[in-house]
Amino acid sequence: MTESFGFNIEGRMVNRMKDQMEALGLPTTIDFVYDDGGRSKVGYKSRVKNADDCVVRSIAIALDLPYDQVFRELMYIGLELGLYPNARSVHERYLKAHGWVKNKCPRNTSGNLIKLRDWCSAPHRAVVSNSRHLTAIVDGKCRDTWDCTYRPVNSYWTKA
Secondary structure: OOOOOOEEEOOEEEOHHHHHHHHOOOOOOOEEEEOOOOOOOOOOOOOOOOOOOHHHHHHHHHHOOOHHHHHHHHHHHHHHHOOOOOOHHHHHHHHHHOOEEEEOOOEOOOOOEOEHHHOOOOOOEEEEEOOOOEEEEEOOEEEEOOOOOOOEOOOEEEEO
């Protein structure tokens, strides 16, 4: 099986959900859109290619909050807990405080994890954990500074 919710008939891949979504004019894949979450707007710069700010960036994008506000608030929680702002317990506490809930990873009919790009039933807005990385989904698009849509979706957060 190469696609989520698909099956093979006489060598031809059939995907009922995908076919139905295409017929309705709905997106069938999660596309990548470059978005730094407002980091460059506030003047934060990274000396390395990967800024290691995926927690701040994905939360700022998904919750539609200013990057510097999210950065400061995560830093404050991190100081309270004695942890770095990108620690799981820090961003989970932050998301819960903003009324978001954690969801289990979506799986296909075979019970396998779904790659982000193949997640047809993705929520309108989400903070997605995929392989030690957080990214944002907004309006069916993966908004990040690099294309991580080839990775499987682990847990994800949505507004309650």
